[in-house]
Amino acid sequence: MLRQRIITAVILFIVIIAALWMGLWAFTAVAAIAMGACLWEWLRLAKWNNALCLLIGFAAAVFFYWLEMFQPIDVNVLQSGNGLLIISSVGTVIWTVITCVVFFKRMSGWNVPNPLAWLSALIFVPCAWFSLMFLYREYGAVYMISVLAIVWVADITAYFGGRALQGPKMATGISPKKTWSGALTAVICVLVLSYVLYAVAPQAPFWTNTIISKLTVFASAAILFITVLFSIAGDLFESAVKRTAGVKDSSNLLPGHGGVYDRLDAQFAVLPLAVFILLFIQGL
DSSP states (O other): OHHHHHHHHHHHHHHHHHHHHHOHHHHHHHHHHHHHHHHHHHHHHTTOOHHHHHHHHHHHHHHHHHHHHHOHHHHHHHHHSSHHHHHHHHHHHHHHHHHHHHHHSTTTOOOOOHHHHHHHHHHHHHHHHHHHHHHHHHHOHHHHHHHHHHHHHHHHHHHHHHHHHOOSBSOTTTOTTOBHHHHHHHHHHHHHHHHHHHHHOTTSOOHHHHHHHHSOHHHHHHHHHHHHHHHHHHHHHHHHHHHHHTOSSSOSSBTTTBOHHHHHTTHHHHHHHHHHHHHHHHTO
């Protein structure tokens, strides 16, 4: 199992690096396919007909790619006004509510209603898409990856921190393996790494550098804490949706990992938040 996970992870890493190296068209294609796959998996968890889910996922991937590559004027209009601010703020507000609910229900469990499951898919996938591509086109690949990396760092450090320190369980009703020690490890590691990187390379094109340079230490630390909190909530929300659906993985597209949604669940919460905070800071 571990060997298969490593092989799949290496292949995914190579695909992403190759797409970034080849440029906008290739990365947009990979990202669009990933988002379409997530939409397909997410709607299946909401008990939609599989053929309909496939059709919607495929149509979404084609639409995202077409809009990005062949309708640049429309994309620019969206970003030049309040369009992206509205999209990211809507995503952030809804994720704030979900974060509160998922932490309130973490011990008792949360049977996510099907309408909420499919409606969240139709809202959060486009929110994440526009947020991701905005970061990539306007700020570059490194800046975009710096946002994605917050989730990766939080996820990896939470896993190893939880295994090493054990302690009280955090969400037995939703994800029994998660611990408070793992969550605390994730918060501490993201904070420490962010401030160390800022001290070493303050001019580097990182989202965390923007936050730290524009705000006070307390305010930037609070935002980084909330970002990790959203990351955990995104993971727990998918776990709640899967437990409600009675499945372990969102699909078997990625051997050893489950589905694409399993790998991107936390990003759906973090990406709109990161863009909303960035746009808000720019408007100060």
